Amino acid sequence: MARRPGAEEERPWGLAEHGRLGKRKVVGVVVLDGWGEAPPDPFNCIHVADTPTLDALKKGAPERWRLIKAHGTAVGLPTDDDMGNSEVGHNALGAGQIYAQGAKLVDLALDSGKIYEGEGFKYIQQSFDTGTLHLIGLLSDGGVHSRIDQLQLLLKGASEHGAKRIRVHILTDGRDVLDGSSVTFVETLENDLAKLQEKGVDARIASGGGRMYVTMDRYENDWQVVKRGWDAQVLGEAPHKFPSALEAVKKLRDDDPKANDQYLPPFVVVDESGKPVGPIVDGDAVVTFNFRADRMVMLAKALEYEDLDKFDRVRFPRIRYAGMLQYDGELKLPSHYLVAPPEIERTSGEYLAHNGVRTYACSETVKFGHVTFFWNGNRSGYFNPNLERYEEIPSDTGIPFNVQPRMKAVEVAEKARDAILSGKFDQVRVNIPNADMVGHTGDLEATIAGCKAADEAVKIILDAIEQVGGIFVVTADHGNAEDMVKRDKSGKPIRDKDGNVQPLTSHTLNPVPIAIGGPGLAPGATFREDLPDAGLANVAATLINLHGFEAPRHYEPTLIQVSPVPF
Ligand SMILES: O=C(O)[C@@H](CO)OP(=O)(O)O
Ligand SMILES: [Mn+2]
Numbered sequence: 358m359a360r361r362p363g364a365e366e367e368r369p370w371g372l373a374e375h376g377r378l379g380k381r382k383v384v385g386v387v388v389l390d391g392w393g394e395a396p397p398d399p400f401n402c403i404h405v406a407d408t409p410t411l412d413a414l415k416k417g418a419p420e421r422w423r424l425i426k427a428h429g430t431a432v433g434l435p436t437d438d439d440m441g442n443s444e445v446g447h448n449a450l451g452a453g454q455i456y457a458q459g460a461k462l463v464d465l466a467l468d469s470g471k472i473y474e475g476e477g478f479k480y481i482q483q484s485f486d487t488g489t490l491h492l493i494g495l496l497s498d499g500g501v502h503s504r505i506d507q508l509q510l511l512l513k514g515a516s517e518h519g520a521k522r523i524r525v526h527i528l529t530d531g532r533d534v535l536d537g538s539s540v541t542f543v544e545t546l547e548n549d550l551a552k553l554q555e556k557g558v559d560a561r562i563a564s565g566g567g568r569m570y571v572t573m574d575r576y577e578n579d580w581q582v583v584k585r586g587w588d589a590q591v592l593g594e595a596p597h598k599f600p601s602a603l604e605a606v607k608k609l610r611d612d613d614p615k616a617n618d619q620y621l622p623p624f625v626v627v628d629e630s631g632k633p634v635g636p637i638v639d640g641d642a643v644v645t646f647n648f649r650a651d652r653m654v655m656l657a658k659a660l661e662y663e664d665l666d667k668f669d670r671v672r673f674p675r676i677r678y679a680g681m682l683q684y685d686g687e688l689k690l691p692s693h694y695l696v697a698p699p700e701i702e703r704t705s706g707e708y709l710a711h712n713g714v715r716t717y718a719c720s721e722t723v724k725f726g727h728v729t730f731f732w733n734g735n736r737s738g739y740f741n742p743n744l745e746r747y748e749e750i751p752s753d754t755g756i757p758f759n760v761q762p763r764m765k766a767v768e769v770a771e772k773a774r775d776a777i778l779s780g781k782f783d784q785v786r787v788n789i790p791n792a793d794m795v796g797h798t799g800d801l802e803a804t805i806a807g808c809k810a811a812d813e814a815v816k817i818i819l820d821a822i823e824q825v826g827g828i829f830v831v832t833a834d835h836g837n838a839e840d841m842v843k844r845d846k847s848g849k850p851i852r853d854k855d856g857n858v859q860p861l862t863s864h865t866l867n868p869v870p871i872a873i874g875g876p877g878l879a880p881g882a883t884f885r886e887d888l889p890d891a892g893l894a895n896v897a898a899t900l901i902n903l904h905g906f907e908a909p910r911h912y913e914p915t916l917i918q919v920s921p922v923p924f
């Protein structure tokens with residue numbers, strides 16, 4: 358959404374009181390990660406799972422339960438074919454406005470060619486004469502963290518703007534796209550690089566690994582993941598060495614069933630003498646080409662910070678580094694970037710802090726930044742440390758999430774319960790990760806167990822809200838567990854000749870539910886009926902209302918209406 362520059366400063370922070378909704382009611386906000394709505398079917402794990410709490414919300418009060426959009430243009434993505442994701446989902450939930458998101462901004466900058474005129478590109482360009490340009494990122498067309506077509510354009514553009522030696526360090530996906538698709542993406546990239554070679558550019562893939570095992574950790578859950586990537590990308594060292602990335606991906610997948618696209622072990626590409634073809638050395642330029650922040654922040658720190666005690670980097674090359682975007686607005690990380698990130702301003706969290714609302718937010722590590730950093734418009738830290746408290750429960754590390762599908766759902770809910778009962782907070786906000794994190798493994802049975810645990814967690818929170826006479830809002834950021842199979846155009850699961858289906862590990866295009874209630878909710882408060890196309894961005898105004906304030910005028914409209922109740 359375009360806004361006048363400078364208009365921000367003029368606007369006051371104080372919010373008018375809501376005529377019909379009172380202040381100081383505790384509002385419990387639950388974001389069920391990856392919890393979409395889809396027709397009942399054996400591959401709808403939410404439907405199959407035992408979820409009495411969520412079922413009761415849906416059936417109990419139809420005027421206080423509805424669906425909202427969580428994908429595509431409703432959350433600022435380029436098209437309505439783009440599935441939702443946590444970054445754009447929580448940004449919209451927290452900000453109350455729809456911003457053109459990273460994916461879209463990068464598209465625009467590449468289309469117009471402006472990317473090559475910006476400070477970030479000019480900065481890395483200084484290395485092109487004598488150094489190598491390294492591109493590190495997720496190789497797929499998932500559109501959640503990156504897109505291969507953007508990488509292709511960047512490769513072409515960089516070579517036209519002087520890059521003579523290019524090395525790509527790939528991270529295979531299998532999470533936003535089907536497992537096994539890495540092979541095709543590597544083929545596509547190798548073709549492109551061969552074309553550049555014909556034009557005299559020395560361009561190759563230099564290293565790789567699966568996104569969940571190499572590089573793309575988040576919220577400092579496990580620095581070893583970043584170290585594995587560093588060793589391959591920077592030092593040129595990995596347990597597996599191959600003459601080409603295509604061979605690497607095929608062989609590693611064939612040799613070990615656990616080495617799927619998400620968890621492929623790190624490898625380096627070597628020349629005939631066994632030397633790595635593309636370690637990162639002094640004088641080189643590096644671009645991390647993911648536009649999404651969470652899973653690039655740790656690598657950005659390793660590439661940019663002179664001092665880092667999280668793992669032994671062995672060598673800290675003097676490079677020129679730029680992110681595709683700036684990933685953290687508060688830390689200004691990285692300091693150079695090719696495309697300016699969306700300026701997500703005046704989020705609900707900031708408004709509420711200015712209006713004295715005390716907030717508690719909690720999740721386990723893998724989603725902790727979702728209800729804090731993403732919710733607050735990709736800002737780390739507090740708006741007002743006297744009014745806010747964020748708590749993180751450590752996630753399991755070193756195991757895929759289908760092994761412990763209950764994750765820390767109950768622990769997070771118990772923290773929320775305690776915060777609600779403490780009387781110290783007005784908003785208590787959590788993210789319950791199971792449907793998403795377990796859904797991404799493609800393991801149906803585990804996902805069903807995860808959804809059940811998530812439902813139990815919601816019950817703990819709703820019971821606490823009941824006890825204090827508060828209000829609850831239960832919603833989700835995008836779909837995942839409600840559809841776990843690859844389908845044909847008509848929606849039927851695709852089966853191979855042996856009758857097997859391929860699990861769908863990705864998010865979906867489905868809408869998500871939102872339910873409101875609790876003893877503190879004004880009896881006349883119901884969902885409006887004039888907003889059939891509402892989406893996640895309409896939630897922030899709703900929350901502000903439930904805290905007893907009118908929402909800012911520039912927010913997407915509230916979902917609720919409050920009619921006077923006759924005596
Ligand atoms: O795990 C992630 O990084 C994404 C999928 O790529 O999921 P979410 O948006 O739910 O965090
Ligand atoms: Mn999510």
Ligand SMILES: [Mn+2]
Nearest residue numbers: 391793794797
């Ligand atoms: Mn997810």
